[in-house]
Amino acid sequence: MxxxxxxxxxxxxxxxxxxxxxxxxxxxxxxxxxxxxxxxxxxxxxxxxxxxxxxxxxxxxxxxxxxxxxxxxxxxxxxxxxxxxxxxxxxxLVEKYYDFDDCVIREILGKKLSGRNRKDLDDVSEKTGVRLKSCRRQFDNVKRVYKTVEDLSGNLVHNIQTHFLLPEFLAKKYATVVYIANNRFETNKRKLQYLKFDDFLHCAYEMMTNWSCHNPDCRFEETAMDMDREFLQMLRDLKILLEKEYFDEHKAMVAKSLKGKISDRILYDLDANLKSLSRSIINIASGLNHSKEVRDLFLDVVEKIIEPCKQIRMTRSDMEVFLHNYTEIPRTLEPFKS
Structure with a gap:
């Protein structure tokens, strides 16, 4: 027996x-x-x-x-x-199951949530040191959240919390990931490799908060993951700042406002580069009406704004002062008063 x-x-x-x-x-x-x-x-x-x-x-x-x-x-x-x-x-159980490794999601960002990319997670596992089974769970969770909320109107973070019972901090992280996936932002080019997940988290959350339509009765039937079309159409009006009379006035007022707030050397170099820098900022903004320009947003910002400013050795505080004055001053110009 x-x-x-x-x-x-x-x-x-x-x-x-x-x-x-x-x-x-x-x-x-x-x-x-x-x-x-x-x-x-x-x-x-x-x-x-x-x-x-x-x-x-x-x-x-x-x-x-x-x-x-x-x-x-x-x-x-x-x-x-x-x-x-x-x-x-x-x-x-739920919070830990949906928690993720930032390094894994950084590798997934910008890629289609397709079966083919799921099969390629071996590379992600090897690069991040996270086991393949865990990488697959994280990939599947992102895809599941995306499929659930992609057609819902209303606040994206709230929708994720409602359907997946996640704490707010985690729902916020998922919201930024699916927002990036929905808008198909390019995040994997060589020049973008130095950017961490937290960098994209911050930028995407600011876009969700300030660039999306929060009206549930939006006439364009936009979801929480779409950019507000009316806002994007308004950005096209910024092109008037590239016309000579307004550009010269804007440039002079920006230079005057920065006097004493940043070093004379930075101010001199910035003044010499302001025309091309201003053109880049305005062209990026006005071009967001086109899906191709939206996809390349991070790449354009790095190549056309960040790198030129790094070349003249501007610090983070210099950039904050410059951008604050650059965006506030046009409010006093005649075309924008109304």
Missing amino acids: MFTEVDVFIGNNTLIDPQIYGYWLQGFMAQEAAKLVREKEFHLLGNIHEDLIISDVLDQFRTFCLLEKYLQSPTMLADQWTFQITSKTQRL
Whole structure:
């Protein structure tokens, strides 16, 4: 007669070990996770046999796999009866499942959320040091959030919070990622490689806040991920600043306003480059009506604004002072008074 050993765990409330859950999310195999548990909890576990630790980890991993379908639709998690989990634990499960590594998302930014790019995540895994299974989860989460909110009107962060029950800080990060994906911004050119995820997070959030239409009855039927067409049409009026009479007046007023606020050397170099710099700023703004110009926005800003300013050794504070005065002064010019 042959005997088979079977590990059986019986319980009522589903107990979740946050540490083991973290190992599962990171893509570790159960045996690897058990080894890490033994190493980190050596003093607590004492002489507990290795097989018991592996059995516990395997049981936790099985639970996580069964929970995953609910984690992919978080609003279902509270309504299911298979697993009795406290509200606090539910929030932890969802938040950790949708949390992501900035370095992984930086590699995904600007790429289509397609099956082909999902297959290429081996390169992302190798470059970032994040396990492939975790890279795939993060890619799939971004795609799932995008597909859910792409046609919804209203506040993008609120829509993500409503459908995925994420804390505001995480919903904000997802909002910027799907906003970039929707507008197909170029983020992977060589000149943009020095930019971190946080740089794009800041820029995209400012665009979402200031460049999108927040009117639910918008006549253009724009979603929260679209730029406000009326705003973009207004930007075309800025081209009047390139006409000689207004350009000369604008340039003189900007130079006067910067006197004493930045060094004389920077002011001299800026004055010599102001015509081309101003033309670049206005052409970038007025060109945002075209999808190609929108896609190249970050590249254009780096090549045509940031790099020229770096060449004349402007500091961040110099740029802040310059841009503040550059944008405020036209309000006093005749064409813009109305």
